[in-house]
Amino acid sequence: MRRAPALLPILVLAACKPPAADDYVERTRIGGEVQGPSEAIDSPDTQGAVWAPADKARRLLYGKPGERPLFAIECVGQGAVPMLAYTRFAKADPHAKAVLALIGNSHVTRLPIDAIQINDIWRWEGAAPVTDPRWDVLTGTREVEATVPGAGSVILNPSALPGALVEECRALAQPPSDDEPNPAPSAPEGPA
Structure with a gap:
């Protein structure tokens, strides 16, 4: 008998909500066509793909010679925090956000990657930060x-070039070491 008073508040709350109705979906339907993500693309064949320096300094392109690139990395800026920019040359849905997963060399790395519009292409x-x-x-x-x-996996074939670019870019972030000579102090001004 003691249970009945304890259940009374639950029964009162349940009575406040209307039951589900068949037209519930109709009341919440969104007008217009809803679009989902584009079809996923297949992973490209990377047999014979190589890393190569681009025309721009501190930038590497990855792909098969004579074909459009598949991936790129670039050291951007210098000083306090140079960045390593990365591009996956694959169609993206407008304004999409994702995670780039890099797996290899005993590391698993996840980095944010966004759809960026370049002319008519995303x-x-x-x-x-390269550090x-x-x-x-x-x-x-x-x-x-x-x-x-959705953009497939790209196998980045082994090369010393990406590691060299990372190290070169990291060197730009380094403060001057104590081994570097300091400029000679200027002579005090005044009568001689």
Whole structure:
């Protein structure tokens, strides 16, 4: 008998909400056609793909010679926090956001990547500070798998070039060492 008074508040609250109705979906339907993400693309064949310096300094392109690139990295800026920018040359849905997963060289790295509009095309781009230890994934001698959901996986064949670019870019972030000579102090001004 003691249970009945304890259940009374629950019964009162349940009575305040109307029961589900068949037309509930009709009341909440959104007008217009709803579009989902585009069809996922297949992972490209990377047999014979290589890293190569681009026309722009401190930028590497990855792909098969004579074909459009599949991936790129670039050291952007210098001083306090240079960034390593990355591009996955694959169609992206407008304003989409994702995570670029880089797996290889005993590392697993996840970096944010966004759809960026270049003229009429949307593609995947992102950037992160080069001092971030996650970039160690590119400094080894093994292949790396780069995956963007919906844009397939790109196998980045082994090369010393990405690691060299990461290290060169990190060197730009380094403050001058104590071993570097300081400029000679200027002579005091005054009568001689």
